[in-house]
Structure formats: C-alpha cells, structure tokens
Amino acid sequence: MGSVRVTAAAVVTGDGAIHRPGAVEFDDGIITAVGPADSGDGLLMPGLVNCHCHSPMAVLRGAAEDVPLDTFLREVVWPREAQLNDDDVYWAMTLACAEMLRAGVTTSCEMYVHEEPIARAVVDAGSRCLLTPGVMDVPGWLSWRERLEQVLRFLDSASYERVALGIAAHSAYTLPVEALDAIAAAALERDLLVHIHIAETREEWTGDQSVPSLLAERRFLDARVLAAHSVHLSDSDLDLYEQHDVAVAHCPQSNAKLAAGIARLQDMLDRGLRVGLGTDGPATNNDLDLWDEVRLAPLLAKLQTGDAGAVPAAKALELATAGGGAALGLPVGVLEPGRAADLVKLRIDDPVFVPVLEDRDLVSHLVWSSSSRLVEDVWVGGTQVVARGACTSVDVERASHEVQERAQRLTRIG
Numbered sequence: 057m058g059s060v061r062v063t064a065a066a067v068v069t070g071d072g073a074i075h076r077p078g079a080v081e082f083d084d085g086i087i088t089a090v091g092p093a094d095s096g097d098g099l100l101m102p103g104l105v106n107c108h109c110h111s112p113m114a115v116l117r118g119a120a121e122d123v124p125l126d127t128f129l130r131e132v133v134w135p136r137e138a139q140l141n142d143d144d145v146y147w148a149m150t151l152a153c154a155e156m157l158r159a160g161v162t163t164s165c166e167m168y169v170h171e172e173p174i175a176r177a178v179v180d181a182g183s184r185c186l187l188t189p190g191v192m193d194v195p196g197w198l199s200w201r202e203r204l205e206q207v208l209r210f211l212d213s214a215s216y217e218r219v220a221l222g223i224a225a226h227s228a229y230t231l232p233v234e235a236l237d238a239i240a241a242a243a244l245e246r247d248l249l250v251h252i253h254i255a256e257t258r259e260e261w262t263g264d265q266s267v268p269s270l271l272a273e274r275r276f277l278d279a280r281v282l283a284a285h286s287v288h289l290s291d292s293d294l295d296l297y298e299q300h301d302v303a304v305a306h307c308p309q310s311n312a313k314l315a316a317g318i319a320r321l322q323d324m325l326d327r328g329l330r331v332g333l334g335t336d337g338p339a340t341n342n343d344l345d346l347w348d349e350v351r352l353a354p355l356l357a358k359l360q361t362g363d364a365g366a367v368p369a370a371k372a373l374e375l376a377t378a379g380g381g382a383a384l385g386l387p388v389g390v391l392e393p394g395r396a397a398d399l400v401k402l403r404i405d406d407p408v409f410v411p412v413l414e415d416r417d418l419v420s421h422l423v424w425s426s427s428s429r430l431v432e433d434v435w436v437g438g439t440q441v442v443a444r445g446a447c448t449s450v451d452v453e454r455a456s457h458e459v460q461e462r463a464q465r466l467t468r469i470g
C-alpha cells in the first residue's frame with residue numbers, strides 16, 4: 057500500500073517516549089519509523105487493547121441490570137445466548153467493532169461462541185482481535201466434549217486477517233476438571249493462549265480450594281494463561297500467578313457494576329505480572345469504551361491501597377496499551393518499528409488539554425481528563441477505519457438497525 061507518514065503535535069509512543077511534534081511511518085500494516093517531526097496537529101498514541109470482552113453481548117446490552125453475576129448468567133444471559141444464531145452474532149460483533157474503533161480501541165480479546173461470524177465481522181470491520189472460542193458445560197448447550205471438538209475443528213482450519221487465535225475455558229465453575237485438563241492439553245499442543253475467568257466473585261471456590269491452586273494442581277497454569285478478573289486472590293494465589301507467568305485482564309468497571317470486588321492491581325504490578333485492561337461484555341459494563349477503565353483502574357487502586365501514588369497516570373495508560381499487548385502476546389500497544397500500525401489520533405484543541413507545560417502533562421491529561429470523545433482518526437494495520445470522529449469501515453446505521461431487531465426477537469424467546 058506504500059509508505060504512509062502521519063504527523064502530530066505530540067506522539068506518545070506507549071513505552072515512555074514522547075515526541076513533540078512527532079511522526080509515525082508505516083508500510084504494509086507495520087510501523088517502520090517513529091520520531092520527531094517539524095510540525096503536526098493532535099496527539100498520536102497506540103490503539104487501546106481491550107483484553108477481556110464478549111463483544112457480541114452488545115445485543116444483550118441492558119437485558120439485566122442491578123443483579124449479581126449468578127442471576128445475570130443463569131436467568132438472563134444463558135437462556136438468551138442459547139437462541140443466538142450466526143447472523144445475530146455477526147451483526148452484534150459488527151456494531152461492537154464500530155463502537156470500539158470509534159473509541160480508539162483497535163484490538164479486543166474475545167471469549168464467546170459462534171467464532172466464525174465473529175471472525176468475519178472483525179475482518180469486515182477492519183478491526184483486530186484475539187479470538188478465543190469459549191467452552192463451557194451448562195444446561196441448554198452442547199456438552200463440553202462436543203463443544204471442544206467443534207472449537208478445535210475451527211482452530212485447526214481458521215485463517216483470517218488480523219484475527220489471532222486462542223481458546224477459552226469459561227471458568228472452573230462451569231467446567232468439570234476433566235474439561236479443564238483437556239482444554240489445557242489442547243492449548244499446550246497448539247501453543248495457544250488460554251483465556252479463562254478466575255475469581256470474579258468471592259463464591260468462586262471449589263470446595264475449600266482456590267481456583268488458582270486447583271488450576272496449578274491440574275497443570276492448567278502450565279499453558280499460556282490469560283486470567284480475566286482475578287478479583288479475589290490470596291497472596292499464595294498471586295504467588296502461583298507469578299510462578300506460572302499468568303497474565304491478567306483487569307476489568308474494574310464490570311467488577312464494580314456486579315459488586316464483585318476490587319482486584320489487587322498494585323500487588324499484581326509489584327510482582328511484575330503482565331496486566332491489561334478489559335471492559336468485559338457490554339451487558340455488564342455497559343459499553344466497550346476502555347477509556348473508562350483507564351481512569352477507574354488507578355482510582356480504585358489508590359482507594360484500595362490508601363496510597364495516592366498507586367498506579368500513576370503513565371502506568372494506567374500503559375495497562376491499556378503496551379500492557380494489553382504483552383498480556384495477549386500480540387505485537388500491538390506500542391508505537392515502535394516492527395509493531396502493527398494500530399494508531400489513534402486525538403484532538404487536543406480542547407479545554408481538557410490545557411495547559412501543557414511539560415511532556416508528562418500530556419499523559420496526565422490523557423488519563424485524567426481526556427476521553428473517547430476526542431478520538432479523531434484511527435488506523436488498524438495501517439488502514440484508516442475512523443476519520444474525523446466517525447467509523448468509516450462499518451455501516452453503523454445498518455448494524456444498529458440489525459441489532460435492534462434481533463434484540464427484540466430475543467426478548468420474545470427469553
């Protein structure tokens with residue numbers, strides 16, 4: 057596609073460097089140069105990485121409010137999800153991609169069923185995703201053995217542009233231990249990341265054993281694990297995460313809304329764990345705008361530790377970019393040569409970006425006073441997908457209409 061150069065009044069690379077003004081060059085979807093420039097407008101930064109979501113739940117947005125996780129899943133979500141068809145998921149994912157891209161979220165890690173239409177929607181929307189088809193064993197669904205077989209058939213033949221593949225074990229409370237064993241074995245054999253919900257609620261224990269200790273005992277943690285939530289962890293659970301290099305998708309807003317608790321973010325960072333941020337599904341958040349998490353994660357960490365110095369702005373921004381890339385094992389989240397050209401340009405001719413007296417003010421403003429409303433242009437793999445604040449790669453009106461109609465049908469079944 058030829059080399060493209062984008063200039064900006066400031067380039068925040070995501071690995072600590074800031075160029076004022078600066079430029080990013082890319083060719084064939086990959087960044088080739090990052091450095092100072094003579095002039096430019098706006099602020100360029102890496103696309104945000106949403107490390108844990110079930111984006112097609114956009115069709116269930118608002119379906120269950122003000123209830124705890126167990127009620128949410130058993131009474132509302134699972135009965136409706138069992139009725140979803142491929143087209144429902146395709147359109148919900150398409151609308152979700154438009155929502156994320158518009159907010160500057162260029163990569164999402166998806167745990168869901170109907171993996172084929174999800175991959176197609178991501179390709180068509182021009183987004184990027186780590187797709188981890190989910191296996192669980194609950195009434196009304198395929199048995200875990202049938203589902204695992206289906207997932208492995210998909211993984212062994214799937215090939216989609218900008219879609220990396222992993223596998224998901226929904227959780228230790230929706231799967232028997234033999235299923236956890238089989239999923240971990242499949243992941244190890246294929247060198248796939250395994251995505252799983254761990255310790256989201258206080259109730260999530262198996263007998264008197266914590267889930268991390270069960271998973272370590274079953275050698276599940278020998279695989280490349282991405283643990284969503286990880287709210288209720290003891291020191292010894294954190295030791296296990298450290299020993300097994302378990303990555304964490306921290307989802308503070310979903311955890312707050314379901315009154316699940318506050319994960320020990322500062323303790324995780326002190327141990328050097330790879331941590332990214334996630335929105336979780338749009339039925340528990342209720343959006344896919346990761347800027348909320350960028351602000352909420354440090355706020356909660358400060359409250360939890362009683363230390364105003366916990367998780368400073370630069371660290372919060374890193375969690376949403378470079379940290380997310382590291383947690384997913386994808387070459388995204390930093391503007392540097394060799395990484396994917398996933399870029400976001402924000403308007404900074406806005407009151408919340410005044411004043412800027414030194415470089416670090418830009419980072420403070422990004423975290424504490426900015427938001428997705430300032431996202432102006434977005435590129436994924438070097439292709440522009442948002443221009444002047446509008447998603448240009450998705451027919452948003454059509455997708456909205458489709459999701460509206462399909463949500464109405466699902467309420468009649470549910």
Ligand SMILES: [Zn+2]
Nearest residue numbers: 253284336337
């Ligand atoms: Zn989740």
